[in-house]
Amino acid sequence: MTDAPKPIPRIKPKHFPPPPPLVQASPGLWRRTPPAIFPPMMGLFGLGLGWRTLAAQPGMLPLAPIGEAILGAVLLLFGFSLVAYLSKPLRRPGVLWEDLAVLPGRAGLAAMVLCIALAAAAMVPYQPAIALVLVSVAFAFLVVLGGMIGWAMVSGPQEARAVTPVFHLTFAGYILMPLSLIPLGYLAFAKGLLIVTILAASAIWLVSFRQLVTRTPPAPLRPLLAIHVAPASLFAIVSAQMGYVTLAIGFALFALALLLALLASVRWLLVTGFSPLWGALTFPLAASGTASIQALGAVGFWVGAVLLIAASALNPWVTTRVVKAWAKGQLAMKTNAATA
Template sequence: MRAPNLAVPGAGRWRRTPPAIFPPIMGLFGLGLCWRRAAEAGMLPGAVGEMILGGVTLLFLFAAFAYLAKLARRTTALVDDLRILPGRAGLAAMVLCVYLLSITLVPYWPVLARSVLFAGLVAHLGLVAVLIHVFVTGPAEQRRVSPVWHLSFVGFIIGGLAAVLLGMEFLALFILAATAIMATTIWAVSLDQFVREGVPAPLRPLLAIHLSPAALLGMVAARLGLVSLAQIFAVLAALLLGAMVLRLRWLTQAGFSPMWGAFTFPLAATGSLWLGLGGVWLWPGMVVLAAATAVIPAIAWGVLRMWANGQLATRTNAATA
């Protein structure tokens, strides 16, 4: 009798592309936009930020192609990735990067930027619909509120920022109001959970995501001329960032992991908010930009290196097509 062939077939290119590659790419987008904001404030040369944004755009397009190639092999891999926390965070970040790409394109090609914005809104709404289906049909523990909910449900605010830059103030105002309500709800529920239950060490870096809505809501408010509201969000961002700096050792107790991608975008977004407001916030914004320039590329390099050597998919339990 012939022995059965027990060889495992090759995985094939892009069959296990991990969504965890996208949070650090999102952070790099944020870094480039923070440099652009510093240039608009007259603090730094503009070329640096545009070079960063150009390089990150190519990196994002490559990563998005790699993930879409995975979905082309098996579309339901999207649902499988949404069942796990790193997958939910990564897929939300992938969609939010589309909004950041739109913002990147605004000074160069507004018509294309507008098209990219609406493509992002459609993709985001589709992702949220699938995510809600996963929540409804999956186990109860998947429905537990986490900081990642900000990415999925409040992340529309980045589209609001793109909208106001493109002259669509009504759309931006609508998104600002809706996401402010959602962000406040998530903050309240998360605070209650934190007080009652605490957070396991490996998941603590995700707490940094709570900083992003404050910074983004403030940026959109400032662009809409709601200066007092923007100042309130700037103070809230300062309080959150200060608390995180004071508890940095506690946040990073578990050591470096793909979860550290959550540190990247909130830091850059806070710098952008403060630099945009100027005045007393200008130099704190420059300090945050300096810190972001040192921290974000280092974290991105660490996570992307895991992707290159095949560890990232295993460590984040990414689905296989």
């Protein structure tokens, strides 16, 4: 018998794998490009067109380079982003249906098509022929996209069939086409689009108001309510360009009323903090400024100038944050973008 201590048995250390990364590695170049990159680009297009409108007012010609510089920069950004997204359906066409299955995907794809129409409006003073091609492509794509979204809703779950402000982009977004068609001389077609889109937007406003009264929108989706301002603003802009003064004034005031209601409830609207859906705030703000300038005379000039200055601060900031999130791979995860 010995007093020597017994050897301590060796304990095999357990393996604890590290937690998965919050941002997954990219599956390949542009294979998961999120459609959510496009709504803030609409805001930049609207901002550039707004500064162009402001520079066209008496005595404001020295401001002309601001709008043209913004439009030139956003055309380059949009062109790059469009190539990045289209690489997905070129690899696997079915990825479009997967992106349409989620609300950020529907909003993003509609914004992508509408950016083509806004690019046409930007090109009108420089290349009218190219502008006509672009607006024709945008019109055709929006018709196809509307059909795809309608089918996705009908064939999808019941909860996915609710009317949302995103409907304005898909079914009333045609009102962006007259921004190019009017200066190109297609007045009859522009008038027809104005009438049809007023009817479509009015139906969406009525249904949305009823839904807002009966139930509170989920906090993450509340920024989308800002989209309601955009069609009213565009109706004012197009009406003013076609000489329908009373109609232009009415819609411009309606747009400002909606904007004031949103500003009064901004804490409720943005309670969840920044998200990719803040892209929905950008275009309506710029469009309401342009509508005020074109439809409301001397008072509207100052109101519109203030709104454009506010948009000049908000829109690039939102776009920068969204593009950074895209570059880091966070945007695709947050918006549940499909992978090609």
